[in-house]
Amino acid sequence: TAFYVRPPAVNPMLQTAGWSQQIEAAKAADQEHRSELLVSFAGLPTKVIIEEGPLDSCFEKAIKENKIDLLVMGTRGRQGVRKLLLGSIAEELFRQVTCPVITVGPEAFCCDTPFTEFKHVLFATDLNPLAENTARYAESIAREYKAKLTVLHVLPAKDKKHSARETEALEELRALVPAQPEFNFAPDYVVEHGERGDVVLNTADRVQADLIVLGAHPEAGVPGAASHL
Secondary structure (H helix, E strand, O other): EEEEEOOOOOOOOOOHHHHHHHHHHHHHHHHHHHHHHHHHHHOOOOEEEEOOOOOHHHHHHHHHHHHOOOEEEEEOOOOOHHHHHHHHHHHHHHOOOOOOOOOOOOOOOOOOOOOOOOOOEEOOOOOOOOOOHHHHHHHHHHHHHHEEEEEEEEEEEOOHHHHHHHHHHHHHHHOOOOOOOOOOOOOEEEEEEHHHHHHHHHHHHHHHHOEEEEEEOOOOOOOOHHHOO
């Protein structure tokens, strides 16, 4: 299912006399987008849905009505002031939707073959109470693709006090994703120290990961703060 949510067709700031023209222009643009999407997915049975309205409610409705198992989204990698002002649409959605989400950033390798093979999966976890659910997805992907699985936890910058916590974290990782006969390779368990985002990216580069699996916390506090700040 190819899903596109567009801005409202009618600009309420204009007089009602111009609304019919805006609606007709939106219909023409919708038809053009529909044709483009069908061409993009030529060879696959594809349903195109174009909606107008709030993103979160439109996605929730589409996921429920179409029994969606997986949501795939592109991300633009907003940073700094642009993220502060505009937020991250992908982040807003994957904290709310009921299915897992694959996000593809602007620096991701180009998928130009009919079948993408994940050979190495990196599962990064903060070992929170929700981690087990995410771990099952990481295991499932590793088994399905017969991929190598690296399980990573990041602790604060290293000092002597953290040596005991490092051993404890390794034990928690092994319990969270135990080695199984179904795995093609035994998982690697890694505990690193430093800033979480940097360590995850550096580890993904070091092990040449094809896919990073992360869990998302439910949004808490001020609405929108998680995806803007």
